[in-house]
Amino acid sequence: MLALDVTDDANVKAAAVAYGKTGDTLDVLVNNAGVATGGYAVPxxxxxDDMRAVYEVxxxxxxxxxxxxxxxxxKAGQGRIVMMSSSLGSIAEQLDMTSGTYGVNLLGYNSSKSALNMITVSLAKELAAHGIKVNAANPxxxxxxxxxxxxxxxxxQGAAIAVHLATLGPMGPTAGFFNDGTEATIGRHAW
Ligand SMILES: NC(=O)c1ccc[n+]([C@@H]2O[C@H](COP(=O)([O-])OP(=O)(O)OC[C@H]3O[C@@H](n4cnc5c(N)ncnc54)[C@H](OP(=O)(O)O)[C@@H]3O)[C@@H](O)[C@H]2O)c1
Structure with a gap:
């Protein structure tokens, strides 16, 4: 097991070096770390400072x-990257007055997940050429x-969608935002 502080450049680089000593391929990366510093302050x-702390993680x-x-x-040839996002990062859902999360209006947290969604798309577009799929999960x-x-x-239940996206076959999607975890119920989430 490798300790990792995702806000610390040196620590993350050292973790990658340590990982490289154990092998040279990685099949799956789940970016799960997340914080909601600042709680329910109105925008x-x-x-x-709270917003910076949220964005750092x-x-x-x-x-x-x-x-x-x-x-x-x-090097793995078919790497999979999963970003743990949130329905709170969905601009479509935040504008939908019928949505159950319409009133959860957290400036830092919600916008951080919107940014993460675009980062998902951006990386997915570049990395498709390397056989790497990058998707966002709403747990x-x-x-x-x-x-x-x-x-x-x-x-x-929350982890199921991440497991699904981490184990996609070659025909699976990339640059998507998904919720629910079984083949029967999986669905694209509105960006
Ligand atoms: N729970 C929900 O309803 C919900 C809904 C939508 C999305 N999400 C997302 O799901 C993900 C997991 O959250 P959770 O609900 O499991 O929350 P959680 O129980 O608070 O877990 C957060 C995790 O992030 C880690 N973490 C925080 N800061 C870190 C840092 N600087 N470096 C490395 N790890 C760090 C924590 O590690 P330590 O324990 O070591 O601090 C912990 O393992 C997050 O991205 C969250 O935004 C959660």
Whole structure:
């Protein structure tokens, strides 16, 4: 096991070097780390320091880790990258007054996941030539430390979509945003 602080350049680079000593390929990278520093402050009162802290983990973290581990994913020939996003990052859903999350208006967290969605598309477009698929996963509202275990989905239910996207075959999608975890229920989420 490798300890990793996704906000720390040197630490992430050192982790990649240490990983390289154990092998030279990586099949799957799940960028799961996420924070919601600042909680439920209204947007007009959200602190920039909180917002920076959220972006360091939720936006720059996945880019930093992806850059560091990309050589191993490329060598794998069919690497898979999963970005743990959120329905709160969906601009379409945030504008939909009938959506259950319409009122969850978190300036830092929501915009960080919107940025992560575009990062997903951007990386997917470049990395398709290397056989690497990059997709964003919406786990739904899962009972974890992030929401003080208020979520109504289990960790297993939330993780299922990430597992699905991590194990896509060669004909699977890339540059997508998906929710739910089984072949029967999987669906594209509105960006
Ligand atoms: N729970 C939900 O309802 C929900 C909904 C939509 C999306 N998501 C997303 O799902 C992902 C997982 O969240 P969760 O619900 O499982 O929350 P969580 O229980 O709070 O877990 C967050 C994880 O991020 C790690 N982390 C935080 N800062 C880090 C850093 N600087 N470097 C490395 N790891 C760091 C934490 O590691 P430590 O434990 O070591 O601090 C922890 O493992 C997040 O991206 C979150 O935004 C969650």
């Amino acid at each position: 007009s009162e959200a602190s920039l 939720n936006v720059f973290g996945p880019v930093r880790v992806t850059h560091a581990f990309l050589p191993f994913l490329s 739904g509202y899962v009972a974890t430390d992030l929401n003080k275990h208020q979520g109504y989905r289990t960790v297993e």
